[in-house]
Amino acid sequence: MTALTAPQAAPTVRAEHARTVRRGRRRSTVLGLVAWIVGIAFCAPALWMLLTSFHSEADAATNPPSLGAPLTLDGYRVFFGAGGGASPWPPLINSVTASVFSTLFVLVLALPAAYALSIRRVEKWTDVMFFFLSTKMLPVVAGLLPVYLFAKNTGMLDNIWFLVILYTSMNLPIAVWMMQSFLADVPVSIIEAAQVDGARLPTVLARVVAPVAAPGIAATSLICFIFSWNELLFARVLTGVTAQTAPVFLTSVVTSQGLFLAQLCAASVVVSLPVLAAGFAAQDKLVQGLSLGAVK
């Protein structure tokens, strides 16, 4: 085939090229395979936890591990209260309350701030941005004691709304940074064009800014939700019985009733599920949010 189209010297060059391409293709197949194996191996502990959550307690605690043991929903049934243990519903509802409301409060506070930092910029806006960031670098433990004393003296101990306020402050800096970068993506020319056409601020926000920024706002919300859901230290120190959150409950699953491996796995899966769902939905934005918008 090559002989038909190419002059005398070409075939060797072409053959050489074809060989390189073939070698390259074989190499990328091998590397793809390696990536698959590494990916499965890396995720194996989590997959094993998922599998164990569907095993009976007897099958869960065997050595060597029993991969093909019959599947059962017992772990989940016991976790959800069939075993007479504490019901997981109040802690789960507390976690939902803390995460959802703190996320809403974050949006209410961060959206105007991000607007002032990106669309109609205040003077020295970079300094303001770095102030927000620096509060995130303050270790939580450094303010824990005064917060605890304040809660104790005002009767806010074991109150879920106190956690809501703390989680709002915890997520606000990240949210401001993320939304600043999303709002900065709205072209100024479009906004100005709308203003020239006589659109007032609410119209500009609703018709021009919101559609462009919506995916970013959604991603920001998911990240705030995840952080609030995961938080342990504040929840552990500031809540007791009524305001206990899911992560605190998770630690008590082990201590109060001894160790039931399948039940523990079921509990871990249930508590992690909202975060896994949110995280898979916002994979790219997750890093962008955690790196405070520095990685696009």
Next chain:
Amino acid sequence: MSTSVSTPEVSPAGAPADAAAPRKARKGPGRARVWATRAPLLPALIFLIAVTQLPFVATVVISFFDWNSLSPDSRSFNAFANYGEVFSDPSLRDSVFTTVWLTAGVVIVSVVLGLLLALLLDRAFIGRGFVRTLLITPFLLVPVSAALMWKHLLYNPEYGLLNGGWAWFTGLFGVDTPAQPDWISDMPLAAVAAALIWQWTPFMMLILLAGLQSRSAEQMEAARLDGANAWQMFCYLTLPHLRRYLELGVLLGSIYIVQNFDAVFTITAGGLGTANLPYTIYQTFYQAHEYGLASAAGVVVVIGTIVVATFALRVVSSLFSEEANRA
């Protein structure tokens, strides 16, 4: 904390960006107008100062007092005695070293592993999206459940997956009594570190993957045509390009891992020399009721974090000023 320390440093980087920022011509220097621009910012600022900065100021004040909540009457000012104790009490001093070791070890290993994974995922192959999802799953598990999983499901000496898997493997070769170490008591700090590395490697991978994918394809192609081999391209093109992303990963990782509480609390409850500063502070005030001492240790953590954060802010500010110039 780092507010007052960091702002003067970053403002030189910020100033030109500020001047270059698109700005509408002001109709006179109206004060009302300036405040109208500032107003949307104020609720967030005031809220943050009240909830994060004021408690820290209170911590600093408490750190100068001898205050045990079990004997509230004997509360007294004792200047720097608490700080002296933080550095002279062997258990507190040990927790400072533990914190440094744990943070440095976890960050370095997870950055290296994350880089390898990112390189692996940087090329097209069938099911790449799925493999990526598998790889980030550890990062998405609730930290407490991941820590519980490592403690009970993997490390347990009798039926944990590590020993169980090893027993199954040696069983294939007819060995009936394989070594079955008790991971947590034999190597407590490494056990905690391994769980954290497993959780943080995906984060590093995602940052570095973003870095790899922002390389200029033309430059890579040009280098290839000039006859550069894969190793040369990695050393002279990829690595310099990734530098910022590596720094960012290291510094953000440090800031999050220095503060780690969940893994230490869950896996060893601070025993066997794994108590880091956050855990020690938690214990000092929550169980020992030594408010003054706990506060002093808290201030020490902040000073340590400022050192890291100053570098972090510089890195982020260089990325950030790039973005501001682009805008």
